[in-house]
Amino acid sequence: MSSPTEAEIAADPALYRTVLRAWLEEGNADAWRDSYQDDILEETKHVGGLVQKLFDSGIGAYGWPVEAGALGGGSLHLAILFDELSRAGIPIPEHYGVLTTLGPPLVKYAPELAKEFLLPFLRGEEWWGQSFSEPEAGSDMASMRCRATPVEGGYRVNGQKIWTSHGVGASKVVLLCRTGTQESRHKGLSMFLIDADTPGLEVRPIALANGRNELAEVFFQDVFVPIERRIGAEDEGWAIAMYLLQFERGLWAWLRSGVLLHKLGELAAKVDHTETAKKRIGELYVDVAALRARSAQTAHELAENGAVGPGASVDKLLLGQLETGVLNAARELLGDEFLYGEDNQIWRSEWWWSRTTTIYGGAAEAQRQIIADRVLNLPREMNR
Amino acid sequence: MTPDEIKELRSTIAAMLESSPDDVLAQLDELGWEDLVAEEPEAAITTLFTEHGRLLGRSAILDGVVLSALGIEADAVVYNAVEKDGTVTGILIGTGSTLAVPALRGVVTGEVTTVPLPNFDVDLTWSKISFPAASVTATDGEWDAAEAAAHRALAAEIVGIAREMLRLAMTYTSDRHQYGHALAQFQTVRHRYADAHVANEAADALLRASFSTDDSRLSRAAKASAGKAAELSAQHSIQTFGAIGSTKEHVLHHYVARSAVLDSLYGASRDLTASIGAEILESGTVPILSEL
Numbered sequence: 001m002s003s004p005t006e007a008e009i010a011a012d013p014a015l016y017r018t019v020l021r022a023w024l025e026e027g028n029a030d031a032w033r034d035s036y037q038d039d040i041l042e043e044t045k046h047v048g049g050l051v052q053k054l055f056d057s058g059i060g061a062y063g064w065p066v067e068a069g070a071l072g073g074g075s076l077h078l079a080i081l082f083d084e085l086s087r088a089g090i091p092i093p094e095h096y097g098v099l100t101t102l103g104p105p106l107v108k109y110a111p112e113l114a115k116e117f118l119l120p121f122l123r124g125e126e127w128w129g130q131s132f133s134e135p136e137a138g139s140d141m142a143s144m145r146c147r148a149t150p151v152e153g154g155y156r157v158n159g160q161k162i163w164t165s166h167g168v169g170a171s172k173v174v175l176l177c178r179t180g181t182q183e184s185r186h187k188g189l190s191m192f193l194i195d196a197d198t199p200g201l202e203v204r205p206i207a208l209a210n211g212r213n214e215l216a217e218v219f220f221q222d223v224f225v226p227i228e229r230r231i232g233a234e235d236e237g238w239a240i241a242m243y244l245l246q247f248e249r250g251l252w253a254w255l256r257s258g259v260l261l262h263k264l265g266e267l268a269a270k271v272d273h274t275e276t277a278k279k280r281i282g283e284l285y286v287d288v289a290a291l292r293a294r295s296a297q298t299a300h301e302l303a304e305n306g307a308v309g310p311g312a313s314v315d316k317l318l319l320g321q322l323e324t325g326v327l328n329a330a331r332e333l334l335g336d337e338f339l340y341g342e343d344n345q346i347w348r349s350e351w352w353w354s355r356t357t358t359i360y361g362g363a364a365e366a367q368r369q370i371i372a373d374r375v376l377n378l379p380r381e382m383n384r
Numbered sequence: 385m386t387p388d389e390i391k392e393l394r395s396t397i398a399a400m401l402e403s404s405p406d407d408v409l410a411q412l413d414e415l416g417w418e419d420l421v422a423e424e425p426e427a428a429i430t431t432l433f434t435e436h437g438r439l440l441g442r443s444a445i446l447d448g449v450v451l452s453a454l455g456i457e458a459d460a461v462v463y464n465a466v467e468k469d470g471t472v473t474g475i476l477i478g479t480g481s482t483l484a485v486p487a488l489r490g491v492v493t494g495e496v497t498t499v500p501l502p503n504f505d506v507d508l509t510w511s512k513i514s515f516p517a518a519s520v521t522a523t524d525g526e527w528d529a530a531e532a533a534a535h536r537a538l539a540a541e542i543v544g545i546a547r548e549m550l551r552l553a554m555t556y557t558s559d560r561h562q563y564g565h566a567l568a569q570f571q572t573v574r575h576r577y578a579d580a581h582v583a584n585e586a587a588d589a590l591l592r593a594s595f596s597t598d599d600s601r602l603s604r605a606a607k608a609s610a611g612k613a614a615e616l617s618a619q620h621s622i623q624t625f626g627a628i629g630s631t632k633e634h635v636l637h638h639y640v641a642r643s644a645v646l647d648s649l650y651g652a653s654r655d656l657t658a659s660i661g662a663e664i665l666e667s668g669t670v671p672i673l674s675e676l
Contacts, residue, residue, distance in 0.1 A: 268665055271665070277661065281660075281661040285670065286590075291586070299676060379558055
């Protein structure tokens with residue numbers, strides 16, 4: 001059998017799976033099997049090596065357009081990449097999580113920017129941060145105040161962002177900020193792609209309680225952004241952010257379900273075979289199977305229609321329940337082993353990180369609100 | 385099947401269940417049910433059983449699914465059979481002289497004793513059946529396939545009931561006003577419904593995925609998940625209906641009790657869950673499921 005062409009692989013997700021699995025079975029990714037490091041910056045740089053190897057060998061270049069320097073194919077290719085990495089027991093590089101959410105809106109709303117800038121990200125040489133939240137605008141994103149004011153040739157940005165994942169070390173940030181009046185709420189927002197080394201832009205790490213600088217604050221003081229770096233039209237930012245969040249709620253959930261399945265296996269291998277353990281491990285398996293079934297449906301919908309509705313909030317809630325559920329079970333079943341000693345530092349660290357999973361991308365309460373309003377069509381909440 | 389075809393199937397089935405609820409099996413035959421199940425198992429089974437749940441059907445269609453998957457000649461199925469001191473007891477939904485006993489992988493044809501079974505669901509006239517263990521003939525059949533088929537059918541029926549409970553509660557609290565607002569405008573009520581909806585959708589996704597694999601873990605997980613979802617939907621519906629939801633006069637109790645007794649058949653939610661957990665611990669591996 002002759003090897004399939006790139007065009008054939010791009011057109012056929014099942015064929016992609018075969019080729020990818022063979023590549024992984026050759027042991028190409030084995031050097032990244034245990035990637036955890038206490039210093040998240042070092043860890044992210046380290047796993048960037050896997051992203052680069054995947055891309056340069058062609059195997060990690062599907063799921064993104066040819067125009068951006070990749071080999072074509074769609075979001076199903078990405079979903080399969082995550083699935084096969086998990087199956088092979090390889091941790092999924094952090095780059096893919098951010099790429100999966102920031103990449104699609106760039107490709108759709110700013111193909112010229114994607115063409116010019118996406119390649120180093122796809123190759124694992126750099127990663128970007130997502131700067132949406134503000135101290136006074138968390139889940140209530142429409143109340144954000146960081147502002148881009150039009151000047152000759154572009155905009156000047158002033159304000160503050162917070163909770164940027166992987167903000168430390170990011171080479172660019174995708175910024176959502178105000179271009180309309182404060183009263184315009186979600187109608188007056190715009191999105192930009194900004195170099196992190198632009199004068200006036202400062203990134204300050206935020207350490208989670210596990211000691212890792214997982215998040216960052218980003219400060220903007222008269223930061224100049226050329227007009228070419230605007231993603232989409234002025235005041236179109238909310239629509240683009242909503243488009244982005246579909247991927248964060250859908251495809252990201254699929255990515256994480258593979259990671260969590262793997263994590264559940266690690267936990268099962270460590271615990272005593274008590275009745276409590278059987279019950280908890282069984283419950284979590286049912287939950288992870290449900291998340292996979294649900295997010296696989298969503299990935300197909302995204303691939304076919306390029307959009308999913310407010311139902312993606314169901315995926316998001318299932319994911320948060322599972323992320324916290326797996327780490328809660330680890331704490332419950334491992335007991336003292338969880339709390340003390342060198343060996344289980346990673347479980348303690350991930351327990352803290354898992355607390356953020358029902359907050360980021362719109363808190364669980366905001367997701368329930370979306371479901372109540374737009375899926376169940378209940379009468380509007382009082383006082384809102 | 386296209387969404388329109390499924391919609392049509394649903395209204396055909398609903399009309400059938402409403403017009404002649406006691407004659408469902410014969411009517412399904414007329415519809416060419418066997419062929420439809422063979423060609424479109426997911427659409428056929430989920431639609432029939434979801435509607436049977438929603439409309440509180442009392443027919444023995446579950447027997448039909450089990451026996452058809454088993455591939456052996458029998459009239460009805462003995463559920464939840466337990467052997468003790470040489471006597472087998474179980475639950476009988478249908479009627480007949482030749483009975484399949486999945487828990488013992490055999491068939492019983494001789495003398496049996498049946499008595500009415502007091503039931504959490506007062507609408508159901510199920511029987512308690514007992515017979516000597518010696519009168520069970522071990523029989524070759526597709527027992528595993530029958531179990532998976534029963535799990536899928538029951539999961540579909542339970543999801544149908546769970547969604548209906550939630551729909552009833554949401555309709556009620558959208559009209560019922562207290563403190564100057566519809567109850568469904570209070571966040572605490574809305575969030576309960578959102579959580580129940582998420583659980584119902586999770587069970588439905590698992591159910592649909594379980595049709596595309598022979599791995600029994602998915603069908604077990606689907607039934608376990610459906611049972612849990614129905615419990616949550618029941619809990620939130622009962623609470624938000626206020627006292628009326630616990631009265632005999634109101635319809636809600638029919639759904640609450642029905643979902644509970646269906647959950648008990650062929651392995652209750654908690655038992656299925658624990659069995660999956662035990663297998664994972666025993667084998668030391670967590671199988672990757674539901675490929676895209």
